[in-house]
Amino acid sequence: MTEYLILLYERESGYAEGGQEAWQAAGEAHARFQGQVAEKGGKILGGNALQPTATATSIRDDVVTDGPFTETKEALGGYYLIEARDLDHALDIARLCPAPYGGVEVRPIMDTSVSVG
């Protein structure tokens, strides 16, 4: 099994404009997704939703600034750490991950215990 991070990139305005209903729908969708991962034979090792980028603080060259590291229309808003057999299995799972105002990115976790060369 390999670990993958599913990063959720979405337009924050989507949730801001959708209000309470959007939040509730998202909550239900994510609860459903978590059940589906097990059905697919994968495993969720962790995951969280993040506060909006308005709350982000960045540090570059020891300079502290208000805001996210890079300003993008679709911002990182949450993640899941999953375990899957291979990339096809991980994509199969990630395809089910709710991200109504954007999409997701799948990244394999580096195994830092292996030192090659």
Place this chain on the structure above:
Amino acid sequence: MGTAVTGDPGPDPDVGAAVANAHRREWAFVLAATARVARDIDVAEECVQDAYLAALEAWSRQGLPRNPGAWLTTAARRRALDRLRRDRTLRAKLPLLIEPDGQAGPAGLPPAGPDAGGDVIADDRLRLVFTCCHPALAREAQVALTLRLLCGLTTAEIAQAFLVSEPTMAARVTRAKKKISAARIPYRVPGAAELPDRLDAVLTVVHLLYTTGHTAPGGADLVRPDLVDRALGLARLLRDLMPDEREVGGLLALLLLTDARRAARTAADGRLLLLEEQDRSQWDRAAISEGAGLVAEMMRSSERPGRFALQAAIAAVHAQAPSYGGTDWPQLLRLYDGLLRAWPTPVVALNRAVVLAMVDGAEAALAEIEAVERDGRLAGYRYLPAAKADLLRRIGRMDDAARAYRSALDLTDNNAEKAFLARRITEVSARAPAGPDGPSA
């Protein structure tokens, strides 16, 4: 090697030819079988290369083996196993390219569901094809890996084929291989549910190889026969491995029928000849009959044909027409209608418009082409202004035609096509009427 001591006359030329032949015919088979034990594509490639080198020496000494592919596979797999034994500690930590049994999921997990059924009989070469053309890899990486791993081309040869520098191509290949290993792109034939999409990617790569060879993107020659032959070889391999997939038969038929015209596409001086100008007696009848036979087989099914089968059917109509004028245009238009449904792209709409001109006249077709132009997705596509120019020429709007030919000329780097367009500009300019809109024969 002790050549001087034994008085060995050097490698036997027959052996050299046998090894070269085995390289061309067996590379994919040997590599695919070795990848399964090596569990890493780089290691597998090195072991296979070593096996071919060893063959040169061993076959000179012992004579040619009865089955060169099996000999090479055994030699390459033995090397891979030795490597694994030596690197045992490293192996324990490295992600595997494939599971040890290569078929079911890892121990303790059920096989990947009912869809995994087709995998049991899969040839290793098929796994390799689907790994090379995995949608998680960029198209250009898919093409490079396919040439490298399935055709055994060197990075230098691939770089030359696509007119990029060798370091650029090497970086592209290395990056793709790293992704296969780090992201664990599986070495597996996709299940039935995914197969149509995944197969389409594979066929697209082979078709892209063909078209790159068929009309080289730049340089002096119109056709690059090496790439064309590689693409045909891959299409034949896929057809052997997946005889029941209609789109695979469709692709092979399409390539055969298009390639049948190869000898007739350029004049003796290298000038590009249009379909209507070609000497049909130069067309390869054997290729046409094989392609048309495949088309008949593909179109027999009750299911709706896919885009490759339909394109092949279109090519078959052209290939079997006695002359350009004697082409069955209404039949072509029906096939294009089907193709536009199966594959709604502006390129198909453009080609359909060209056929429409033969059925309903140039004016009707011009309206369709202008719609494609407004769509904007084909901006920069040289065949759009070229097709438009041709229609304008036919209805006598010579000034507009010259302008459109010039736009097409600005968009091509192929010398044979440039010469053709320049010739057209001269023709329409000479025939341009003095008045602004005067009719012309």
